[in-house]
Amino acid sequence: MRKHILVLDYGIGNIKSIMAAFKKFENNVLLGSANKDFANAKALIIPGVGAFRHGMEKLKVNKLDTRIREFAQENRPIMGICLGMQMLFSSSQEFGESAGLNLIEGDVIRLSPKQKHKLPNISWSEISSSYISEPLLEGINQSDKFYHIHSFYAEPKSREHILAKTKFFDKSYCSIAKKGNIFGCQFHPEKSGEQGLKIVKNFVNISNTHE
Amino acid sequence: MNPARRLIARIDVKNNFVIKGIHLEGLRKVGDPNELAKKYYENGVDEIVFMDAVAAYYDRNSLSEIISQATDNIFIPIMVGGGIRSVSDITSALNSGADKVAINTAAIRNPTFLKEGSEVFGSQCIVSSIDVKKEGPNSWRVYFDNGREPSRFMLEEWIELVQEMGSGEIVLTSIDREGTKKGFDQDLARFSSKRSSIPLIFCGGIGKLSHVIEMSGIEYDALAVASVLHYENLNIQEIKEALDKK
Numbered sequence: 001m002r003k004h005i006l007v008l009d010y011g012i013g014n015i016k017s018i019m020a021a022f023k024k025f026e027n028n029v030l031l032g033s034a035n036k037d038f039a040n041a042k043a044l045i046i047p048g049v050g051a052f053r054h055g056m057e058k059l060k061v062n063k064l065d066t067r068i069r070e071f072a073q074e075n076r077p078i079m080g081i082c083l084g085m086q087m088l089f090s091s092s093q094e095f096g097e098s099a100g101l102n103l104i105e106g107d108v109i110r111l112s113p114k115q116k117h118k119l120p121n122i123s124w125s126e127i128s129s130s131y132i133s134e135p136l137l138e139g140i141n142q143s144d145k146f147y148h149i150h151s152f153y154a155e156p157k158s159r160e161h162i163l164a165k166t167k168f169f170d171k172s173y174c175s176i177a178k179k180g181n182i183f184g185c186q187f188h189p190e191k192s193g194e195q196g197l198k199i200v201k202n203f204v205n206i207s208n209t210h211e
Numbered sequence: 212m213n214p215a216r217r218l219i220a221r222i223d224v225k226n227n228f229v230i231k232g233i234h235l236e237g238l239r240k241v242g243d244p245n246e247l248a249k250k251y252y253e254n255g256v257d258e259i260v261f262m263d264a265v266a267a268y269y270d271r272n273s274l275s276e277i278i279s280q281a282t283d284n285i286f287i288p289i290m291v292g293g294g295i296r297s298v299s300d301i302t303s304a305l306n307s308g309a310d311k312v313a314i315n316t317a318a319i320r321n322p323t324f325l326k327e328g329s330e331v332f333g334s335q336c337i338v339s340s341i342d343v344k345k346e347g348p349n350s351w352r353v354y355f356d357n358g359r360e361p362s363r364f365m366l367e368e369w370i371e372l373v374q375e376m377g378s379g380e381i382v383l384t385s386i387d388r389e390g391t392k393k394g395f396d397q398d399l400a401r402f403s404s405k406r407s408s409i410p411l412i413f414c415g416g417i418g419k420l421s422h423v424i425e426m427s428g429i430e431y432d433a434l435a436v437a438s439v440l441h442y443e444n445l446n447i448q449e450i451k452e453a454l455d456k457k
Contacts, residue, residue, distance in 0.1 A: 020284075120379050
C-alpha cells in the first residue's frame with residue numbers, strides 16, 4: 001500500500017523547509033531515495049536549488065533519474081520545485097547545454113527581459129493563470145504573491161503545459177508547469193507564506209485523491 | 212513590471228537573545244529571536260535575517276538551533292549571517308533550514324570563499340554582507356569583524372569583486388547610521404545602486420517612514436530593518452506601503 005509523500009534526498013536543496021511545509025498537511029512525509037521509498041510513495045517531491053548540471057549529475061549517481069521516470073510512467077503525482085522543476089524538462093542552457101529528465105518537453109533558458117534588470121530575480125511576485133478550476137490553484141487569489149529566486153526558467157514547448165505565468169519586468173514566463181500528474185513550480189511554495197502553503201496543501205490533496 | 216521591494220526583518224542574536232546596538236556596538240537585549248521572527252512572519256514581512264552578532268569576533272557560530280526552530284513555523288526565506296567561515300559552515304546553516312548565508316569577514320580574509328560557496332550551493336544562496344564607514348565624499352571603506360576592523364577594500368572595488376566571485380545579493384550596512392534612526396545614508400544608497408548589478412539590500416538607520424519614502428527614487432531591491440520593528444515604532448504593512456511608493 002502506498003503511504004507516504006517522498007521528498008527526494010539527493011544532497012541538494014532546502015530539504016528542511018520543504019519537509020516542514022508538507023508535514024503541516026500530511027503526517028507521512030519521508031525523506032529518502034531508496035527503491036522501497038519510491039515503491040511506497042503516493043507522490044514525489046523533487047526539491048533543488050543551484051546549478052542544473054550539478055543537480056542532474058547528482059540524480060544520475062544513484063540512477064534516481066530512472067526511478068523518477070518510472071514513477072512518472074505510473075502516473076503518480078510529482079512536484080518539482082525550483083531547480084527540481086527545471087530538471088523535469090528536456091534540456092538546459094545553463095553553463096552550456098545539458099540534458100534533463102525530459103518528462104515535459106521544453107528548455108531551460110536565461111531570464112532576460114528587454115528592460116534593464118538585475119539577476120537573479122529575487123522577488124515576491126504575483127502569478128496569473130487562465131485555469132480557474134485547477135486543483136493545484138484552489139484558493140489562490142490573483143493578488144497573492146510568491147517567493148521567486150532564480151536566473152533561469154523552464155519554457156514548455158507546448159503552451160498547454162503552462163499552468164501559470166509570472167511577470168518579471170517586460171518578460172512573462174512559465175512559473176508553474178503541468179503535464180498530467182507532473183507539476184513544476186519555479187517559485188518556492190514552501191517559502192511563500194500562507195498563500196504558498198495553500199499550494200502545498202492542494203498538492204497533498206491531489207496525491208490523496210490519486211491514491 | 213518591476214518587482215516590489217522586499218522588507219526584511221533583521222534579528223541580531225547574542226547568547227540566544229535578540230540584541231540591538233548603535234553603530235553595531237553597545238548591545239541591549241530586546242527579546243526572544245524565535246518569538247520575534249514568528250511575529251514578523253505573521254505580520255507579513257518578506258524575509259528574515261538572523262545575524263550572530265558576535266560570531267565573527269569570537270570565531271564561533273551558534274545560530275543553528277534558533278534557525279532550526281524557526282523553519283518549523285516560518286514559511287518565508289531565512290538568511291543567516293555571522294561567523295560563516297567555511298563550506299561546512301554553509302552546509303550546516305542550510306541543513307538547519309536557512310536559505311541563504313550572509314558572508315562578510317571570511318570573504319574579506321579570502322574573497323575566493325564566495326566563489327567556492329556559489330559554485331557548490333548556487334549564487335542565490337551566497338549573500339555578501341558589506342559594512343562600510345564613510346571616509347570622505349563618495350568614499351566608503353569596507354569593515355569586517357562586525358564593524359570593528361577596517362579592511363583593505365574601498366566599497367566600489369569590493370562590490371565589483373563580490374559580484375565577480377558569484378554572490379547573488381548584497382546586504383549593505385552603513386556603520387555610521389546603523390541603530391541611529393537617522394535614515395539610510397542617501398549618498399551611499401545612490402553610489403552603491405549605480406554599481407551593483409545584483410539585488411541590493413540596504414540595512415540600518417531607518418527610524419521613520421519618511422526615511423523609506425526619501426529613497427523611493429533610488430534603485431534598490433530590499434530594505435532590512437531592526438529597531439523600528441523590535442521597538443514597535445513602525446508596523447510592517449506601513450513600511451511595505453512606503454517601499455511601494457515610486
